[in-house]
Structures are given as C-alpha cells and as structure tokens.
Amino acid sequence: MMLLYLSFFIVLITLIYFFRNTIIINIYKLPIIRKSWQLPDMDAHNVNLVKNDKPVVVCCGDSITHGHIGYDWVGNLRKNDDSKIYINAGINADLTWNLNQRIDDIIKHNPDYVTILIGTNDAIGSQPVKLIQDYYIQTKNLPQVPSIEWFEEQIEIFVDKIKKNTSARIAITTLPWLGEQEDASIMNVIKSHNKIIKAIAVKYDLFILDLFSKFKEQIDSNDSIPYTTSELRRLRGLRAVVLYYIFGWSWTKIGEKYKLQLLCDHIHLNEKGGDLMEQLVKEFVSK
Numbered sequence: 001m002m003l004l005y006l007s008f009f010i011v012l013i014t015l016i017y018f019f020r021n022t023i024i025i026n027i028y029k030l031p032i033i034r035k036s037w038q039l040p041d042m043d044a045h046n047v048n049l050v051k052n053d054k055p056v057v058v059c060c061g062d063s064i065t066h067g068h069i070g071y072d073w074v075g076n077l078r079k080n081d082d083s084k085i086y087i088n089a090g091i092n093a094d095l096t097w098n099l100n101q102r103i104d105d106i107i108k109h110n111p112d113y114v115t116i117l118i119g120t121n122d123a124i125g126s127q128p129v130k131l132i133q134d135y136y137i138q139t140k141n142l143p144q145v146p147s148i149e150w151f152e153e154q155i156e157i158f159v160d161k162i163k164k165n166t167s168a169r170i171a172i173t174t175l176p177w178l179g180e181q182e183d184a185s186i187m188n189v190i191k192s193h194n195k196i197i198k199a200i201a202v203k204y205d206l207f208i209l210d211l212f213s214k215f216k217e218q219i220d221s222n223d224s225i226p227y228t229t230s231e232l233r234r235l236r237g238l239r240a241v242v243l244y245y246i247f248g249w250s251w252t253k254i255g256e257k258y259k260l261q262l263l264c265d266h267i268h269l270n271e272k273g274g275d276l277m278e279q280l281v282k283e284f285v286s287k
Contacts, residue, residue: 040066041075044089044105057285058087058106058168060099060158061117063268064176064277065090069241070268071251073278084285087111095121096154098140103158107165113285114162115209117173117277119197120267122151123189124178129229148189152196159204171207171284172197176273177215179227179266180259186227207287209280215262218276225258227266236265 039046044058059065059074067074069092078086089106091098096118106114125136125146133145144150162170174194178186194212201208227233236258243249251270255263262273269277 038068040068040072040088040090042078042085042087044087044109045102047087047109049085049109052085055084055112055285056087056109057084057113057115057281058089058109058111059115059117059281060106061090061115061173062094062099062121063090063092064120065117066092067274068092069237070264071271071274073269073274073281076274077278077281081282084113090117093121093136093140094118095125095136095140095142095146096151096158097142100154100158100161103161106162111166111168114166114168114170115173115281115284116155116158116170117175117209117211118158119151119155119175119193120178120190122146122148122154123175123186123193124229124233124267126151126189127186127229132229135234148192148196151193155196155200156203159200159206163204169207169284169287170204171209171281172201173209173277173280174198174212176211176269176277177219177263180215180219180224180261180263181222181226182216182219183222184226186229207284209277209284211277211280214276214280215273218272219261221259221261224260225266233266237267240265240268 049056063069065074065088067088067090074086074088074090087109099118121136125132126148136142136146159170159172162168174197175190178190198208200206240254243254244251251264252272255265255270258266260266260270262270262276264270
C-alpha cells in the first residue's frame, strides 16, 4: 500500500511539474484572483471622453501602470488631481510589442501628456529560460522570443508614432529594480534596457522620469530575499494578489516577508514605491 501511495505521489508531482504553466494560468482565472487582471478604471480602450477643457494624461505601460497587482499610482493621481484627466493604458504582463498593438487607443484621446513605463516584461522575457519565454509567447501571443534588440526596436516604433500623431509632451521612465539587490544578475539586464530608454529619450527629446535612480536613493539595505527567475517568481505574485484581495493586506505589508522596501513581490510597486512614481509624474505634468 505504501508503494502505491508513493507511486501516486510521484505521478502527481510529475504532472504538476509538466503542466505548471497551465495550472498557474488557471489559478488566475478564479473569480477573486481575476480582480487583479480586470481592466483599470478609465482604461484607454473603453473610456470615452466627453468634451472638456482639462488636459489629458495617458499613462502607458504594463502591470506596474495597470495598478491591480501592486500600488495603483495612476488611480491615486486621478483621485488627488481633478485638474487633469488621467487615463490608464497599462495592461498586465504586456511587453513593448503588445503596447504597440494598442497604440491607437492612446492616440485617439489626443493626449496633452503621455507617460511611458514599459520594458520590465521585455527584460524578464529576454532571459534564456525556456519556461519564462514560453509563458510570454503563449499568454501574450508574441510573434517571437523576447530580446533586448526587439525591445529597442519596439520602443522606438512606439515613441516615433506617438510623436508623429499627437502633440503631447512625452516622458519615458527608467525601469524600476527587479528585487532590491543591486548586485543581482537581473539588474544588469535592467540597466541594459535603461541604457536604451535613455538613448531614446535623447534622440526624441523626451522627458526622463528616472525611477531607477529613485530606487537607488531609497533602498538602504541589501538583505532582502533575492529576485528569482524560477516558478517562485509567479507564485510570489499570486501570493501578493491573494493577500491583498482576500485578506486586505497592504502592498507594503505583503513585501515585508521578503524584506522589501519599495516592492511587494520583487516586481510590482508597494505604496512607497508607487509614491515615487506618482511624484515623478506629478512633477512632469506640472511643467
């Protein structure tokens, strides 16, 4: 009998291992978890602006802008600044290529200001880990494996089209840290992507919102649990969603287990990290 139980356990673990992508994706489809993937308030695709005299700010990006996994800095700007209309053009897990597929949703609002915070998923997806690459290709319908060269191509396409089709003032944001250990190998990937972002800013005369440097100023210890490219990466995100939406924890409290100061799950912003981004945008739109 013991041998039978052991055989069953081995088969179960094997099935979980080989179908782990499918299992995690379906967990996110549970009603209470699905809240984290719902479109944000005032999302760029569905909102229809009535005629108004207020400046329009469109915030473009991925889940860090979307604000349903991690702090909703766009929503907080909207709540505290009724002199402008803030539209959220962030979508969970988007790469820069995905942002380009919905660029018309941004242009149609004739924005006065555009903020860009995109590239974290490009950086993660560019790592030579098949499981991660397959996840992005499958869930985001990518035409190719992510790479830093593809990121550079796509971010320039996006900026060029926004410049040509709007009169908006544009700010591009350096990527925040992944984890809070600057000497981690993934940080070299982030720095390489930020080098491209800064070069694009110079080429197209964009404002730079240097979120990466704000992190460097604020993080005062190196004892947090490191970022990982393993399955723990998504399980930490799932943990954050469960604790926030079911148990009502703050994003800051969620990150405390990992000794994180500005992030809740090594990727997404907690309240303090979100406030850094909020202040950068507030300063930009006041110019």
